[in-house]
Amino acid sequence: MTTTARDTDLASALVQTMHRLQDVHAETSRPLGLTPQQAHLLCVLIAGPLGMTELSRILSIERSSLTSMVDRLERRTLVARIPSATDRRACQIELTPEGLSLAHDAHNAVVDRINTLTADLPASTRRTLATALQSII
Amino acid sequence: MTTTARDTDLASALVQTMHRLQDVHAETSRPLGLTPQQAHLLCVLIAGPLGMTELSRILSIERSSLTSMVDRLERRTLVARIPSATDRRACQIELTPEGLSLAHDAHNAVVDRINTLTADLPASTRRTLATALQSII
DNA sequence: CCTAACTAGTTGTAGCACGAATCATTCGAA
DNA sequence: TTCGAATGATTCGTGCTACAACTAGTTAGG
Numbered sequence: 175m176t177t178t179a180r181d182t183d184l185a186s187a188l189v190q191t192m193h194r195l196q197d198v199h200a201e202t203s204r205p206l207g208l209t210p211q212q213a214h215l216l217c218v219l220i221a222g223p224l225g226m227t228e229l230s231r232i233l234s235i236e237r238s239s240l241t242s243m244v245d246r247l248e249r250r251t252l253v254a255r256i257p258s259a260t261d262r263r264a265c266q267i268e269l270t271p272e273g274l275s276l277a278h279d280a281h282n283a284v285v286d287r288i289n290t291l292t293a294d295l296p297a298s299t300r301r302t303l304a305t306a307l308q309s310i311i
Numbered sequence: 312m313t314t315t316a317r318d319t320d321l322a323s324a325l326v327q328t329m330h331r332l333q334d335v336h337a338e339t340s341r342p343l344g345l346t347p348q349q350a351h352l353l354c355v356l357i358a359g360p361l362g363m364t365e366l367s368r369i370l371s372i373e374r375s376s377l378t379s380m381v382d383r384l385e386r387r388t389l390v391a392r393i394p395s396a397t398d399r400r401a402c403q404i405e406l407t408p409e410g411l412s413l414a415h416d417a418h419n420a421v422v423d424r425i426n427t428l429t430a431d432l433p434a435s436t437r438r439t440l441a442t443a444l445q446s447i448i
Numbered sequence: 449c450c451t452a453a454c455t456a457g458t459t460g461t462a463g464c465a466c467g468a469a470t471c472a473t474t475c476g477a478a
Numbered sequence: 479t480t481c482g483a484a485t486g487a488t489t490c491g492t493g494c495t496a497c498a499a500c501t502a503g504t505t506a507g508g
Contacts (some may be wrong), residue, residue: 184437185425187444192332193351194448195325197371209463209496214330226487234334239465242489246463263473263486288322291447300321302439307324310428311331346465347495363456376496378457383494400455400504 181292195288202283204274215243216252216269216277223256223268252276280309332384332425343413348372350421353389353406353414354382360393360405389413 188309211233218232220225226244232236239261244267247253252273258264269277292300333347340350348370355361355369367377381404384390389410395401406414429437 184429184441184444185422185446187441188328188332188419188425188429189336189435190448191444192327192329192336193371194334195329199326199329200371203495211464220320226486234330235464236466238467238489243464245398258486261474261486263471265487284326285322292321292325294446295443299443301437301444302436304321306432306436306440307328309431311324311327348495364454372495373497374456375458375498380495398455400502402456 197213197286198291199284202287203280206280206283208276208280212247213277213280215247216273217281219253219267220270220274220277220281222267225258225264225266229267249271335428336421338415339424343417345413346404348380349384350414351384352384353410354418356390356406357411357414357418358402360403361423362395362401362403364430366404384410 199213202208206213208216215229218229224232226237226240226279230240233240235243244253244255246256251270254268254270256266256267256268274308292303294305314439322340336350340347342351345353349396349401351371352366355366361369363377368430370377371419372380381390381392385392389405391405393403393404393405430442
């Protein structure tokens with residue numbers, strides 16, 4: 175016996191939260207003209223340029239999927255492929271100024287939206303929640 | 312001024328958790344031959360049959376997307392369209408025995424997986440987490 | 449009646465995701 | 479040094495997801 179009723183409650187609460195947040199993510203991305211996946215990609219790049227392989231690892235998608243995603247974003251001049259100086263095969267994906275601005279918009283939109291969802295929680299609960307979730311990731 | 316550093320921490324922890332759980336959801340669904348969306352649909356139907364419109368509302372997708380999803384699942388005899396007795400235009404989507412079994416498998420797989428992720432949390436934190444997340448949903 | 453509101457489905461387009469195969473480059477070992 | 483393995487990215491083919499606009503049938507209310 176390894177699980178109790180409480181375990182199932184926590185797990186299903188997490189699953190439901192995931193679905194709710196997916197909806198929020200989609201709703202905040204769409205008005206910006208981005209799919210949730212595109213918004214995710216742009217937000218990851220805020221920290222700095224990344225190679226295709228590293229980016230695919232962070233986003234948990236195959237490189238072949240990433241290629242076409244980057245194609246579409248590059249066509250809209252939101253990102254740019256920069257050839258690596260040291261390795262002629264590799265390239266770095268970098269946000270353009272326009273892409274950076276949109277990435278910030280997308281990030282702020284979703285953070286704001288989530289903050290309103292969690293606004294009712296007391297500060298102590300917020301802290302417990304944040305640290306507990308950190309340990310899950 | 313409405314936000315603090317802590318707010319951003321909580322929001323971004325929630326976002327990261329969402330992405331992590333999406334991966335978990337995909338990883339547990341795939342070996343069962345299901346996409347995450349299909350697994351979600353099947354799990355929702357465990358509670359009982361639903362009409363198309365109600366189902367699309369619960370899954371937060373357009374009815375047109377749902378039609379083709381149900382088509383694919385019906386082709387695999389995991390769900391069935393049952394014409395409503397009282398309303399001839401409506402139909403109810405119901406799990407077949409095979410679909411019910413697979414739905415339980417998918418549900419158990421993801422719950423188990425999440426329980427291992429949260430296994431290290433003390434019981435009191437688990438309770439706080441569960442109730443806090445409930446209030447978010 | 450008969451029209452307004454509702455239900456389900458259809459079509460067309462774009463995007464996401466994977467696996468297998470390809471190509472060029474780089475690295476390492478014989 | 480040179481040949482084979484590994485790496486970085488792309489291409490191709492297939493299937494799934496998602497939306498918007500539209501069709502068509504059904505029911506209920508005026």
